[in-house]
Amino acid sequence: MKLTKEELDRFGEEMDAIRRRVLDDLGEEDAAYIRNVVKTQRAFEVAGRALFYLPPAWPLAVASLSISKILDNMEIGHNVMHGQYDWMGDPALSSRMYEWDNVCPSEQWKYSHNYIHHTYTNILGKDRDIGYGILRMDEDQPWHPYYLGNPVYAFLLMVFFEWGVAMHDLEVENIVAGRRKMSENKALHAGIMRKVKRQALKDYVLFPALTGPLFPMTLAGNATANLVRNIWAFNIIFCGHFPAGVATFSQEECEDESRGQWYYRQLLGSANITGGKLFHLMTGNLSHQIEHHLFPDLPARRYPEIAIEVREICERYGLAYNTGPLRKQLGSVAAKICRLALPDRRRTTSDAPVAAEPVAA
Amino acid sequence: MTLTQIGGRVLRSRAVAALTSPHGVDRYLEQINPMWAAHEVRARVVSVAREVDVAGHPPVATLTLQPTSTWRGHRAGQHVQLGVEIDGARRTTRVFSVSSPESRTGDRITITLRANPGGRVSRFLVERAEPGTVVHLTQAQGDFVLPDRVPEHVLMISGGSGITPVMSMLRTLQRRTHRGRITFLHYAQSPEHQIFATELDEVRRSGHGIDVHLLHPELGDPNLSPAFLERLVPGYRDVPTWACGPAPMIEAVRAAYDGSDALRLEYFKPPRTGSGAAGGELVFERSGRTATNTGASLLEQAEAAGLTPEFGCRMGICFSCTSRKTEGTVRNVLTGAESSLPDEDIQICVNAPVGDCAIEL
Structure with a gap:
């Protein structure tokens, strides 16, 4: 660790202070914001479904529906299920009730994402989001000939991302390794199948059927919208923890972690993407992955304002703040996926958490 | 079947549920008009009328509510959970008895409440709600109701704002032109604090087998006691009785009836007695x-x-x-x-x- 224990404690207190200040300030504007996003999402959804009746407008219909699904899953679903809007007391925006337009049942996702990933962020062997159990995303994952297919697996995961996320909870890799029993998955299977049936019925049977002779066009359009959402979500999410310079941690160094150390790990284990307002909205503000990991339950619309303070704090403590434009972060992730497909060439580079070089925004 | 009923049937159909999955049809209807709903119940405030306004004391008001067509009506004596969004953000829900006579699908109802100094919801409703304000409701709930076949003689005992459910019963019986005898006993702080004073005065003067006793113990009227009840209604323990009011009054009534099953109670706060055992x-x-x-x-x-x-x-x-x-x-x-x-x-x-x-x- 670069910081002394006292420094870490003070760092933690500064982060806690930001959190408290934002919590005390939550109110009408935050409520109006998320309601407005929901309204926009519903409008794009209805427009998308309706435009399939006009064959020449097919690309427009697909675009509308894609935007709807991206907003639903990211700025609304992901953030609502984090409990960011639970303080509003609105059942429609409650983390306990919200279900998203995605084949992964929200109940299971909340366990694997909110609990496992956000608690054990970037701890090898604990955080199952490192490679999602199928990819090699870190030097400290031992190489195996299976990983020669790393880029292919990554491509398939991107195309079928919502299915990957749903399957993620079944911990297939742990079953293969004998750490988990098939019987433990029974209840999960039922939940996934129920959700899959509902999603498939809507997108691949009912809405296409409602357009009569245009059935195949509508079916293809709905599948395309799901694909667009998959590709977009995969790319944004992979830029969150895998660009070069993002640190991973061993289980030993995270034992008996203090609050300050937890914040420190969240900060060094995440990376941001720079962009404009619309871009941040379409990423569900996961472009502020660092702020999201520091404060997962604060409304995401607050991340840009929080980011200014977090960067200032990082500069004072000499901590890396990993950010860059989408193409740079994506390029870095793609390079890592390909590089780690092969066995390590330089064994010396694999020592555990190295603080990232500060990257200019 | 009216057009509204057919519309309701369609909106509640399984086909529409499948098409609007996972959010449900109400999440779309509310975007167009908050008074459109297929499952949820909401209501628009039609008017707010002050019942009691004594300087230095919390005011009492009656709110007339127009529920959505989903409201299934209520039986006299039942209550609803009513949620308001204070400052457009934090929804807070409290329970209120319906004060208007029994209602049917879509009928207007009234609630009558005192603006408790510490009660966020009651103060909002009495002091800030205005015609047009939309509130969230549940269907009517509760077993504190009149039976379908009303006994020959009924006794109603209430204190303070606990008058609301028995007022709904009294009004219902009047509307049904009940021929039996009703003894209506109410405790208030003073005549100035009397809720529904004018209406109760008219009821008293018109007779028709309704005995109205408005008592103000602070001004010397007798307290509720077995002796007093016996004088007023000989053999009261066997007369079907509905009682509602603050905890001390309920305790006095409970003691006076000594376990008689002619007594039905409604209270606003759970009784303190019979809580868990300390230790452990x-x-x-x-x-x-x-x-x-x-x-x-x-x-x-x-x-x-x-x-x-x-x-x-x-x-x-x-x-x-x-x-x-x-x-x-x-x-x-x-x-x-x-x-x-x-x-x-x-x-x-x-x-x-x-x-x-x-x-x-």
């Missing part, structure tokens, strides 16, 4: 905190331990506070029933631990 250890599993069991409700003990569990009515009605008890015995302070089942979902506002108890909070 309370474990809040999610937060990792522990406390010594004081015998108070789990909700109160969790709050005392610095936790902020979700809650609504705090009287065992709304289920907002439902949490999972993993082990231990709890006693329901309303019914006195004890339960020791592991992994049980309980309402923490009306359950108190008996000895050791672990809860997921």
Whole structure:
């Protein structure tokens, strides 16, 4: 660790202070914001479904529906299920009730994402989001000939991302390794199948059927919208923890972690993407992955304002703040996926958490 | 069948549910008009009328509400949970008795309430709600109702704002032109504080077998006691009685009836008696905190331990506070029933631990 224990404690207190200040300030504007996003999402959804009746407008219909699904899953679903809007007391925006337009049942996702990933962020062997159990995303994952297919697996995961996320909870890799029993998955299977049936019925049977002779066009359009959402979500999410310079941690160094150390790990284990307002909205503000990991339950619309303070704090403590434009972060992730497909060439580079070089925004 | 009914049928159909999955049709209808709903119940405030306005005392008002077409009506004596969004953000729900006579699908209803100094919802409704304000409702609930076949003689006892459910009963009986005898006994602070004074005065003067007794013990009228009741209604213990009011009055009524099953009660706050047994250890599993069991409700003990569990009515009605008890015995302070089942979902506002108890909070 670069910081002394006292420094870490003070760092933690500064982060806690930001959190408290934002919590005390939550109110009408935050409520109006998320309601407005929901309204926009519903409008794009209805427009998308309706435009399939006009064959020449097919690309427009697909675009509308894609935007709807991206907003639903990211700025609304992901953030609502984090409990960011639970303080509003609105059942429609409650983390306990919200279900998203995605084949992964929200109940299971909340366990694997909110609990496992956000608690054990970037701890090898604990955080199952490192490679999602199928990819090699870190030097400290031992190489195996299976990983020669790393880029292919990554491509398939991107195309079928919502299915990957749903399957993620079944911990297939742990079953293969004998750490988990098939019987433990029974209840999960039922939940996934129920959700899959509902999603498939809507997108691949009912809405296409409602357009009569245009059935195949509508079916293809709905599948395309799901694909667009998959590709977009995969790319944004992979830029969150895998660009070069993002640190991973061993289980030993995270034992008996203090609050300050937890914040420190969240900060060094995440990376941001720079962009404009619309871009941040379409990423569900996961472009502020660092702020999201520091404060997962604060409304995401607050991340840009929080980011200014977090960067200032990082500069004072000499901590890396990993950010860059989408193409740079994506390029870095793609390079890592390909590089780690092969066995390590330089064994010396694999020592555990190295603080990232500060990257200019 | 009217057009509205056909529309309702369609909106509640399985086909529409499948098309609007996972959000449900109400999440779309509300975007167009908050008074459109297929399942949920909401209401628009039609008018707010001051019933009692004594300087230096909290005012009492009657709100006339136009519910959505989903309102299934209520039986005289029932209550609703009413949620308001204060400053457009934090929805808070409280329970109010309906004061208007029994209603049918879509009928207007009234609630009558005192703006309690510490009551956020009641103060909002009395002081800030205006025609057009939309509130959230549940269907009518509660067993404190008149039977379909009304007995020859009924006795109604109420105190303060506890008059509302029995007022609904009285008005209902008048509308049904009930031929039997009604004894209506109400306790208020002073004649100035009398809710529905004009209407009750008219009822008293018109006779028709309704005896109205408005009592003000602070001004020298007799307190509620077995002797007084016996003088007013000889053999009162066998007369079907409905009583509603503050806890001390309810206790006096309960004592006067000595376990008679002619008595039906409605109270606003759970009685303090019969809570759990103090002693033992309370474990809040999610937060990792522990406390010594004081015998108070789990909700109160969790709050005392610095936790902020979700809650609504705090009287065992709304289920907002439902949490999972993993082990231990709890006693329901309303019914006195004890339960020791592991992994049980309980309402923490009306359950108190008996000895050791672990809860997921």
